[in-house]
Amino acid sequence: MKVYVAQQNYHIGNFSLNQEKMINEVKLAKQLGAELVIFSELSVCGYPPRDFLEFEDFILQAEATVAEIAKHSEEIGILVGAPTRNPQKEGKDLFNSAILLFEGKIQGVAHKTLLPNYDVFDEYRYFEPAYFWNVIPFKGKKIAVTICEDIWNLGDNPLYRVCPMDELMKQSPDLMINISASPFDYDHDEDRKEVIRLNVMKYRLPMIYCNAVGAHTEIVFDGGSLVYAADGELKHELNYFSEDTYLTETDQLIGSVEISRQTISKISADMRVAKTTDPAKITGYLTNENNIAQIKAALVLGIRDYFLKLGFKKAILGSSGGIDSAVVLTLAVEALGAENVTSILMPSAHSSAHSVDDAVQLSKNLGNPYHTIGIGNLYDGFLAALDPLFSGTNFGVAEENIQSRTRGNLLMAIANKFSYVLLNTSNKSELATGYGTLYGDMAGGLSVIGDLYKTQVYALAHYLNKDKEIIPGNILTKAPSAELRPNQKDSDSLPEYDLLDQVLYFYIERRKGPSEIISMGFDEALIKKTLRLVNLNEYKRNQFCPIIRVSTKAFGVGRRLPIVAKYLS
């Protein structure tokens, strides 16, 4: 059987666009002689639709879209992802389903069993898990259709009490097809290949795996769909971070290699094994070039899809002459084009001359428009207006924040005037410790590098410079500073970033507690101070814009902590 894998980029809730994309692809597949086309999870409505699923109108539109696509299935099977209704009174109203369309009708439906409900996922909020399983017969083959997470319940710490492929095996399928919306993080691609290979080896069946591609607010799907032969050989890997298609003949996926059970169980035991707890290795792990290259691709796609899918063309950002804004500007220029990214330089009395020069040089290298607006007069105006209340107090955080918020106000005014979107330039180390000003440098519509620790921002800057110097060398070498008071350095307030980022990684990505981190050899006072800062500043992050997610644990929808609490704080 000739199966055509369609790895596409959908738009959530944009049924007409998604339908058109899918039908166009079906027509193309027909011309190529395909017998079955497969699309990714919830392809009809886009993933994740979140609470739109609670609207009857939304479900009706999804059903209407499936019906339209079915009209094109007279001569070809089409496997689409869509929400379907639970006919039972008990349980939630919907299933997350794969629907096989053929000869104009629904020929078979498989419901998702394992509903991820961790990190950014909320599927149990909407869907009833499947509790019966049937292969779908098509053209003489019995297909075991599963959806994303369904094939991930392997290894030492199974999250679920059932395994849908084990159930489907009772009906002796010939082939596995998994349709997914599996998001990118810089560990995930290798994990994913390994999980799929393990399924192939466990069940001794070919696997055709169709993933989504494209960014939806914070979540980036990286594509990389896979075709495995029954012997565990990877036959084809589709593109990462872009749309792609592939036609495969399933008869050529039957394997012959005998696999020993021992090998399987050994590999299975390695799954989801904790990564190193050796602090010395963490910086290298966070900044290795393979990861940084993937991160860069994810961020560029994340910016591009944010603008494209919201209908904006132009971005604005504050260019301080520091490393963070330099990296964001460089990525934005790649994603949107130099002419579409305006940088604004807003020096104050505390800005060093080289900061302005560096920012100017950067924009000259990139060829993007820039403007300079000094904030000195505005800052003095605020101090004068506040003098009746502030007189007799010392310069402090309030005065620092006035400068930052004045810049935020200028940037937003320009964005509002010309319909630009303000790109935020905060990094994960700052967001973690609260080293930023709410409504000031924390303003913006999209955070580009909010999931990168400062050490990763440096690594990414070097990576962006690998072919030629785009980011001026001085930006890479000078000590980080917010430049909100005379001779300020980040290290006046924060530990050195190498050390800080290691601690933050163990606390945020790895959820280690203070005693666990101290036992790795870190200073106790440093740990207590750092963890306290992270927890106290939850209120700031709660008002922060969406962050393009590239790690296993980004701030935002995937990390949910109480603001009013007292834990390690």
Added chain:
Amino acid sequence: MKVYVAQQNYHIGNFSLNQEKMINEVKLAKQLGAELVIFSELSVCGYPPRDFLEFEDFILQAEATVAEIAKHSEEIGILVGAPTRNPQKEGKDLFNSAILLFEGKIQGVAHKTLLPNYDVFDEYRYFEPAYFWNVIPFKGKKIAVTICEDIWNLGDNPLYRVCPMDELMKQSPDLMINISASPFDYDHDEDRKEVIRLNVMKYRLPMIYCNAVGAHTEIVFDGGSLVYAADGELKHELNYFSEDTYLTETDQLIGSVEISRQTISKISADMRVAKTTDPAKITGYLTNENNIAQIKAALVLGIRDYFLKLGFKKAILGSSGGIDSAVVLTLAVEALGAENVTSILMPSAHSSAHSVDDAVQLSKNLGNPYHTIGIGNLYDGFLAALDPLFSGTNFGVAEENIQSRTRGNLLMAIANKFSYVLLNTSNKSELATGYGTLYGDMAGGLSVIGDLYKTQVYALAHYLNKDKEIIPGNILTKAPSAELRPNQKDSDSLPEYDLLDQVLYFYIERRKGPSEIISMGFDEALIKKTLRLVNLNEYKRNQFCPIIRVSTKAFGVGRRLPIVAKYLS
């Protein structure tokens, strides 16, 4: 058996405080001759602990707290709520449990079966649902212990496929105890009483129901714990919105009234029935005095606990002379004391004289400190700074927003300088339609009335004035205006609030789609415009502060929609 119901206000993650509160109450209960003390759901760590549950350190502290409390159980049973570990390899790592402590040891444990995972709830993110059930024997009685949602699976649209009380009935219990953390909304108290009564009537057993009280960021627990006799008679109802305790003798809860099965099924069918779809009735429903009185109590508790539990004493807010800031100021003064709430008047050239006068009169009525800072010069400064970019453009939203953000900058500067918390004054109608300025009037640490439609804000203002005029009459009667351009009125941009709020209610609380709302008799263009505004402005609400939740569907953690999407927009 003498059972002591302890309805307490906990602090999330503050194990030492919670432990002290619980042990003190156990000592008091002993003195009163109680044989069993019951505390609410997850009392040991506070509810909802959210992702703190993913930290091993947090679980260890919860276990240590249970062990400390157990030391006080030598002569008295203590039923506490705590996370416990799932000993099985399969499934999630934790249960949400009720633990019976007696004679210094754990005597029995019941795990929660029905894990709410809708609206503000995420329990399936952390917990494995119970799949075995046992009554807990104590002092010759068999107690059916359930946790919150476990008793809510009645009626026409059961969310779950199991019913834990049905399972427990197989072991012939003598008594039902339910420990809860059941949040307030202005419909919920009546629902809750009805659900508990229905359980009593279905199982013909007494029910002792212990709820939490207190506010945690956005969620307000309203207490109102209940004791029902087996015949369905309500024996006692504990206080709402404050801590309370009650000692009951279970022998006096055995009922004698015969209940007909028909009555039960009839009432059961009425549960969770949709409320009216008659638009003419909605305004009356939203503003009825019983609901408004409860909302007021919830908001005062919400403000008070936010400050108390975060360790702040003083609030600041912008007082515009409009209805929203007047209501927030009045509530804040009640919650924190007049001396602890500073209002700042920030007139511009577009402010009418009466606005300032009204704001001054309000603060005189309340006796709270106020200051006036004109923003004219600052606004002119921004326009001058932006002139190189803005010259030749017309006055528009950008200029309006500069005024609003200048006020935000001033308020935040004062808040930062003196460690005040800025209270936000946006209402739900504005938040829904995006009629507000990000980082301007949308700034603040806590939104007090962000879950009240404008018509409800008026009703609350009248309620606050019911004994004497606190809010000046002029504020109640003048047409709403943002005063950001000459002679501006809200009705220039938005439909009249009566009509708008009805539409918003059907879309937000009731999740009706456009065709459903139009079929109620609303104008099609109005519906399309309104729903589009709501969906387009998701990005603004995403950066908004926590909102004290009083309705069945507040903006914030309980309503999760994609920002990058195209649905009804």
